[in-house]
Every structure is written in C-alpha cells, then in structure tokens.
Amino acid sequence: MHLAMIGAGYVGLVSGACFSDFGHHVVCVDKHAGKIESLKRGQIPIYEPGLTDLVTKNAKAGRLSFDVDIADAVSQADVVFIAVGTPSRRGDGFADLSFVYAAAREIASALSGFTVIVTKSTVPVGTGDAVERIIRELRPDAEFAVVSNPEFLREGAAISDFKRPDRIVIGSEDGRARQVMEEVYRPLYLNSAPVLHTSRRTAELVKYAANAFLATKITFINEIADLCEQVGANVQEVARGIGLDNRIGSKFLHAGPGFGGSCFPKDTLALIKTAQDFGVPFRILEAVAAVNDQRKRGMARRIIQACGGSIHGKTIAVLGLTFKPNTDDIRDAPSLALIQALQDAGACVRAYDPEGMPNAKAVLEDVVYADSAYDCVTGAHAAVIVTEWDAFRAIDLERVRAQMAAPVLVDLRNVYRADDVRKHGFVYVDVGRSAAGPLGAAGDVERAA
Numbered sequence: 001m002h003l004a005m006i007g008a009g010y011v012g013l014v015s016g017a018c019f020s021d022f023g024h025h026v027v028c029v030d031k032h033a034g035k036i037e038s039l040k041r042g043q044i045p046i047y048e049p050g051l052t053d054l055v056t057k058n059a060k061a062g063r064l065s066f067d068v069d070i071a072d073a074v075s076q077a078d079v080v081f082i083a084v085g086t087p088s089r090r091g092d093g094f095a096d097l098s099f100v101y102a103a104a105r106e107i108a109s110a111l112s113g114f115t116v117i118v119t120k121s122t123v124p125v126g127t128g129d130a131v132e133r134i135i136r137e138l139r140p141d142a143e144f145a146v147v148s149n150p151e152f153l154r155e156g157a158a159i160s161d162f163k164r165p166d167r168i169v170i171g172s173e174d175g176r177a178r179q180v181m182e183e184v185y186r187p188l189y190l191n192s193a194p195v196l197h198t199s200r201r202t203a204e205l206v207k208y209a210a211n212a213f214l215a216t217k218i219t220f221i222n223e224i225a226d227l228c229e230q231v232g233a234n235v236q237e238v239a240r241g242i243g244l245d246n247r248i249g250s251k252f253l254h255a256g257p258g259f260g261g262s263c264f265p266k267d268t269l270a271l272i273k274t275a276q277d278f279g280v281p282f283r284i285l286e287a288v289a290a291v292n293d294q295r296k297r298g299m300a301r302r303i304i305q306a307c308g309g310s311i312h313g314k315t316i317a318v319l320g321l322t323f324k325p326n327t328d329d330i331r332d333a334p335s336l337a338l339i340q341a342l343q344d345a346g347a348c349v350r351a352y353d354p355e356g357m358p359n360a361k362a363v364l365e366d367v368v369y370a371d372s373a374y375d376c377v378t379g380a381h382a383a384v385i386v387t388e389w390d391a392f393r394a395i396d397l398e399r400v401r402a403q404m405a406a407p408v409l410v411d412l413r414n415v416y417r418a419d420d421v422r423k424h425g426f427v428y429v430d431v432g433r434s435a436a437g438p439l440g441a442a443g444d445v446e447r448a449a
C-alpha cells in the first residue's frame with residue numbers, strides 16, 4: 001500500500017519506518033525543511049535506539065522516502081496518517097489542535113481517489129469529527145473516511161512497541177476504512193497483535209484514558225513513597241508487594257521525581273479540560289496533575305536538605321536531563337523544573353546527559369554542560385541522579401567521591417542501594433526507601449559534618 005505520514009517526529013518517523021519495514025511504500029512529510037534534508041542524507045534528527053538502521057535499510061530498498069511537499073505524497077496515498085504535534089495550548093491546557101487542522105486543510109487540497117485519513121496524533125474526543133468537517137467543506141467532491149488510530153509507542157523502545165504492540169485500536173464507523181486499516185496492519189495481525197475496533201470517539205478516548213491511568217499509577221506510588229519516608233517503610237518493597245497482584249501489575253510503580261515527557265503532562269491536562277467542558281470534572285486526574293507539578297519542583301527541597309539546609313553558592317551536579325533513558329526528548333522533563341528550583345535557591349548547576357544535552361541547551365539557561373558523569377560531579381557539593389540512564393547505574397563511587405567538593409548523592413530514581421553508597425562515605429538520599437526518611441538524611445548530614 002502507499003502511505004503518507006504527515007509529521008516526521010518521534011511518532012511519524014518511527015511509524016513510517018516500521019510501516020515501510022512491513023513492505024508498504026511510505027512517504028514521510030514534514031514542514032521542517034532541515035529535518036527532511038537530514039533524513040534524505042540518512043541523518044536521523046532524534047535519538048531512538050535502532051531507528052537509524054531501520055530508516056537506512058528501508059530508504060535503500062526504496063520503500064521509505066522524505067518530502068516537504070504534502071501534495072505528491074497525499075495524492076498517491078491509500079492512507080494518510082496525521083502524526084503532528086498536539087502540545088498544550090497556552091492558557092487553558094487544552095490540546096493545541098492547530099497543527100492537526102492545518103494538516104487536514106493541506107491534505108484536503110491534495111486528495112485524489114478514496115483515501116483513508118488517520119489521526120495518529122493524540123487528539124481530544126471529537127477531533128476526528130472536526131477533521132472530517134474541515135476536509136468536507138474544502139473538498140465536497142472528495143471520497144475519504146477519517147479514522148482514529150492512536151499510537152501507544154514509548155520513546156526509547158519505540159520500534160519494538162510499534163512492531164509488537166499490546167493492542168492496535170482502530171476507531172471508525174466506516175466499513176471500507178476498517179478494511180483498509182486491516183490491510184495496513186495485516187503484518188501485525190499475523191503476529192496476533194490484538195486489534196480493537198471501536199467508534200472513532202471511543203478510540204480517541206482510549207488513548208487519553210490509558211495515559212491518564214498510567215500517570216495516576218505513578219502519582220499513587222510517589223505518594224506512597226512520601227508516606228514510606230514518614231513511617232519507615234520501603235516503597236520498592238511496597239510496590240513489589242502490590243505489583244505481584246495481577247489486578248494491579250508491577251509496571252509504572254517506580255517512585256521518583258514525578259512524571260514528565262512529551263505525553264503524560266499534556267495529555268492529563270487535555271483530558272481534565274475535556275472532562276470540565278463536558279460537565280464531568282475529573283477529580284482524580286486534577287489531583288494527579290497538581291501533585292505531580294508540585295513534586296517535580298519539590299525534589300529540590302530534598303537536595304537542599306541533603307546539603308545541610310542551603311545550596312546557595314553551592315554547585316549541584318545533575319545527572320540526566322531527559323524525561324527517561326534512551327531518548328533525547330526533554331519535553332516537560334522533571335529535570336527542567338528541578339533545575340529551575342535549584343537555581344532559584346542560589347545553586348550553580350552542572351549537568352550531563354548522554355543524549356539530551358543538545359535539546360536542553362535550547363531551553364535551559366545558566367547551566368554548565370559536562371562531557372561525562374565524572375566531569376559533571378567535579379567540584380560539586382551534591383550529585384543528583386534525575387534520569388536512570390545505564391551510564392549512571394555503575395559509576396565508580398570512589399572516583400566520584402574523590403572529585404566532589406562534598407560526598408552527597410541524591411538518587412531520585414532509586415538506582416543504588418543505600419548500604420553500597422554509604423560505605424563509600426556518601427550522604428545518600430533516595431525516594432521512599434530510607435527507613436528513617438528525611439530525618440535520617442538530616443542525621444547523615446550532621447554525621448558527615
């Protein structure tokens with residue numbers, strides 16, 4: 001089949017490359033000319049494990065190409081995917097649909113023959129109706145159907161998620177469009193990936209409900225972690241104790257600095273807004289968003305306390321900037337709010353991230369970027385693990401200690417075992433595992449002093 005993918009970002013590029021690997025002919029279109037030029041040269045503009053090889057292989061085979069011009073790609077396509085961004089709208093948190101609507105207008109002008117138009121972007125309930133209206137008004141003659149097919153891939157594991165999805169959701173009331181979508185995903189049917197056919201509005205809501213639920217799960221365990229610190233319990237053991245219950249499941253029960261990333265923060269806000277607009281306020285999710293917002297910045301207090309009550313004029317080494325490992329994406333990463341809070345408290349921030357520094361440099365000011373984890377901690381009064389990159393899991397603690405101005409390690413991802421770190425002479429603070437909690441940390445600081 002011939003597919004056009006509008007938007008060659010994390011979702012569009014991965015989906016386009018995977019569809020071409022299934023044997024479809026795919027043109028990825030992006031209005032960002034620099035991105036398309038890089039892709040044509042074989043340079044992948046994002047960091048995603050395995051993507052360079054997949055793109056190169058399929059481009060060489062002639063199944064995957066790149067263009068800035070939408071017209072050719074759409075006129076030849078059986079299926080056009082919209083995979084443009086849907087960031088939070090300034091002011092009210094609703095999804096900014098301007099990129100989706102702009103894409104719909106551009107698609108309309110180029111349609112030729114029966115075409116299925118698929119929203120892969122995460123869009124609020126009713127967006128498919130709006131896209132259909134826009135296209136119908138511009139092209140009353142066109143033969144088309146609009147389908148919702150939300151994407152569930154995770155950055156860092158995007159290719160395997162796309163090729164081995166937990167499920168494929170196809171939202172359409174149009175029988176012909178459903179058949180076309182089955183053909184598009186046929187290679188995955190053969191892998192027995194469960195396919196869920198729903199109405200378009202249901203499919204749109206499935207995506208938000210999934211992200212809202214996962215965000216709630218993370219926030220739940222984060223609040224349990226806070227309680228653990230006060231009562232002298234261990235959140236990892238609590239998480240295991242509840243996660244072994246099949247009704248709960250063990251995933252997304254890792255306490256940490258709060259959820260971030262390109263999806264959860266904006267999608268929870270958008271769902272809250274949708275629910276308000278329909279007169280059914282989503283109280284749990286409102287609490288989740290508020291708790292998480294405070295938590296990201298609140299992690300700075302933990303660092304200040306570990307440093308004995310003040311970080312004014314001190315140097316803090318931040319290890320990890322991306323919202324999770326194996327991506328270069330720093331959108332809404334906990335590191336951003338945390339670094340701002342550290343700077344507000346008078347600290348100088350040094351930072352290192354294996355992949356995220358080019359993106360971070362565009363948004364974070366007054367940060368000294370280091371060449372490695374060891375360079376980052378040099379002269380620092382505290383080192384903070386914010387993202388659990390593998391590179392930070394086995395650092396040489398003796399070397400780190402020797403290079404730091406003070407031996408303080410704040411492990412916001414619970415990567416290390418307290419005993420292992422403390423035996424190297426560190427003040428060590430984690431999330432929800434220290435039996436004596438924050439009081440214990442303060443005691444450690446006193447002992448170290």
Ligand SMILES: NC(=O)c1ccc[n+]([C@@H]2O[C@H](COP(=O)([O-])OP(=O)(O)OC[C@H]3O[C@@H](n4cnc5c(N)ncnc54)[C@H](O)[C@@H]3O)[C@@H](O)[C@H]2O)c1
Nearest residue numbers: 007008009010011030031032084085086099103121122151
């Ligand atoms: N990133 C993820 O992990 C993920 C996972 C599932 C779903 N989603 C959803 O997928 C959508 C895309 O997310 P992303 O992270 O890939 O975004 P992104 O910002 O990485 O990519 C979007 C791309 O669309 C391009 N674009 C915008 N308008 C265009 C137009 N009219 N024509 C051509 N190109 C255009 C932009 O230049 C950009 O390259 C969002 O709705 C997001 O919520 C993202």
